[in-house]
Amino acid sequence: MRQLAVTNALLRTHPDHYDLDDYEGGVARWCTGCGDNAILAALQRLCRDRQLPPEKTVFVSGIGCSSRFPHYMNTYGFHGLHGRPLPIAEGIKIRRPDLDVFVTTGDGDCCAIGTSHWIHALRYNPDITVVMHDNGVYGLTKNQVSPTSPRGLRTNTTPSGSPLTALNPLTVTLGVTNVSFVAQCVDWMPEVVHDIVAAAHDHQGLSFIRILQRCPEYMDGHFEPWIRDPERLLLLTHEDGLQPSPSTSSTYRNQRDHDPADLAAARVIAETTDPIPVGILYRNDDVPCYEDLRRADHRFDPEEIRAVVDEELDRFTIWPTGAAGS
């Protein structure tokens, strides 16, 4: 009977099944029509599908519209500094490989102020899922140009239009040593977003997903031509990659078979901006994870520390004359 009581107590704290609402935190305060809402729904669905224990799941974000994300999840969340979610996530993972760590970041957070962390996180390759919400504009600070803004975009800091060509996050990512998973999708294809975040989560290593996302406030109508013409999306399909449902396939008929193991082909596809490639561009399961290289799961043992500290002190010790160890 007592054992049964203990089991019951455990069951209360570890429910045997999580529903979608078990992952729902605060009410999302994004604008109506903002693509972030679709991404939130996809990630909550992923948590439910994979039955991730909320207490073992951490969403880390930077600053920006998309970085409000962790507030809307009922998991652990870390809403930190502009540009810095990646090193925070790496730090979490270095001693806690048992935690499922997600990073939600934006095009400003990741591709401007946090660029160096982006490059180096790819190289460290910790086992985290990075979702880069790319709406091509700064929203929270009210309409400034972003590195991924299209050339000519008029914003408060580029009133006569952005003079620069947009940075392509896919080619950058695919050029970094140790890159192990790169995918792209668009917020208006919820089924594909879900399938891709699921594949990303299941990948061992850093999964980088760029999600092109509508901003109804400052980029209203920007993606309309692509939404209205499914031919302007290039669906990358493969038995080891995205396998769209028949209904998706019947709408998005511009498809190409692409093996995610083929880095050279992935780089060529990444150069394409119109049509927009959607799918898994690259996956390599053989890149070691940083936390594995650094023995993240080592259990600290006070006696082991004592032994090593004593051994080290021995190296520097001057023993009194006649004492042991001299």
Added chain:
Amino acid sequence: MLTNGKPRVRPPILLDEHVIDVVSDSGEGAQRCGQTFAAIAARSGHGIWTVEIIPAEIRPPARSIAGASGIRVRIASADVTNGGDAADLVVAFNDQVLRGRLRAKELRPGCVVLLEDKWRTDADPDVAAAYSQLHDELSADGFVVHEVPMERECRRLVDDPWRGKNMFVLGLLCRVYDLDLALAREQVAMTFAKKSAEVIATNQDLLEAGWAWADEHLDLRFSIPTTQVDEARIVVNGNTALGLGVMASGMEVCAMYPITPATSASHYLSSVFERVGGVVHQAEDEIAAATFAIGASYAGKCAVTITSGPGLSLKQEALGLAVMGEIPLVVLDVQRGGPSTGQPTKAEQGDLLSAMFGSHGDAPKVVMAAADIEDCFYSVITARKIAETYNMVVVVLTDASLATAQQAFRRPEFSTDWLAPPIDQRPVPAGARPYDWDEHTGLARRFIPGQPGGMHCLTGLAHDRDSTVAYDPDVNQEAIRMRSLRLAALQRTLRPPTVRGDQEGELLVVGWGSTRGAIAEAVERVRADGHRVGALHLRFLQPLAPGIGEHLARFDRVLAVENNWSDRLEDPMIDDENRRYGNLAWLLRARYLVDVDCWGEAKGQPLQPGVIEAAIRTRLTQRVEVPR
């Protein structure tokens, strides 16, 4: 041993202590020579302190005045707490590095000089002339110059004396200071422990050659009585002590970015940390190092980031995040000369106020400073414990003068009490809130990922007890009050510091960090002349320990002595209304409403007891009435 035909040797001169400089071009091994010499002296029962003489460049040109590389060793009968004043004896591998020390006024009048003589006959007439000129100049000025054929003697044993001269000089010094040759041989074997038996044997031969040459040719013997050591002691430098402290504190993650002069602490830690499962993460920049450590702390035990001034500046926003999120974090700042790139290899105590107030907004942090090498070790252990007890950022300040200085101190006895307990992964009780601040102390238990029921979104935004974003002005103010209260709660637990020397009288000298030994020595010298002077040294700068105000009140005047700049009243532009004080003086004036005077230098060198003594004497002779 050669006994016949050597010059009459006078009996050794009995001394309490000596300051010895060994200087060479960079790469000739003067530092290794001095370190080994200090270790032999310490093992013989001497008190020792070493200070490295570091050129700013990795490979400065040979025979350049600015390129002097080497080491100062102060050896004494009793314990030594600082590098002392000018050198009593200098060994120079060439005349130009010697001229560098002369220009820097680092040689005592009448100083003994042991000088490599090969330059006298150098093929380049300019070199030979420069050598002769300095030699004659020194002799005329009363220096006792002994020319030593270092290269010629070494060439009998090795083909490339450039790499062997240092051990020849070591043997020379061991003979001059009457140290045990067998012990010296043993120490040389330890110095080259990672090298082959052949390398060790060669270096021991060079050592003996130096010994024998001095025995035969040098009528120069000093004897410094030793104190019998009856306890095990360790000899390490400040940065190694920091690394040892990190390991002994039970911290598991150190994130850093290379920066002088802090990096060697991480070098040492990297060489040992993995043996206990620890990780030294060299991040892509200082900001990443700080945020990586913050992530590791948030999800586990308190982590540490190690840096120097410019790195501290870069980390400030992240430190504010740790304050806001109440994430424990230890920051080790090995200070260097600033601002900007400043003097990377030189000592300065310039970061106290930026460590306290550097992050934007009201971001209370604990700031402590290590007073000597031993303190570097224990400060890290204390810092870790405070960080995790109060969920605060703790900055430990050391500086370049401690980083490479070596001291012998009692061997620490490891205690498992030093270690952090395993992280709490128990379910959070129903109804518990992530920032359930105690009304009196501001303390709140932190929830660590993995704890069922503790899910919340930690945020750098102003937040309430549930960690939800605070839009209510009262909620923001309450959180600020709670984060502030914890410093007061810590302050109540601190032991009042004690005054050394006189407990009341004419002048109280207050210091912090690496200057403790030099200030104490200066104070003792003026007390010996009958002045009533005390020395107060502060280990905690934020919060300031209880009882300090009472100490200040018992003296006619208070002088803060720091290794940083403060305006001097003798400058015609400076008066009481525009004078900029030293870091500590600002603090003391603000806290205790006492008209604290200050004196400091910003020469990039450790403060020497002699210059502090002079500053104290100036204050004592100025009969200025200070309003109380």
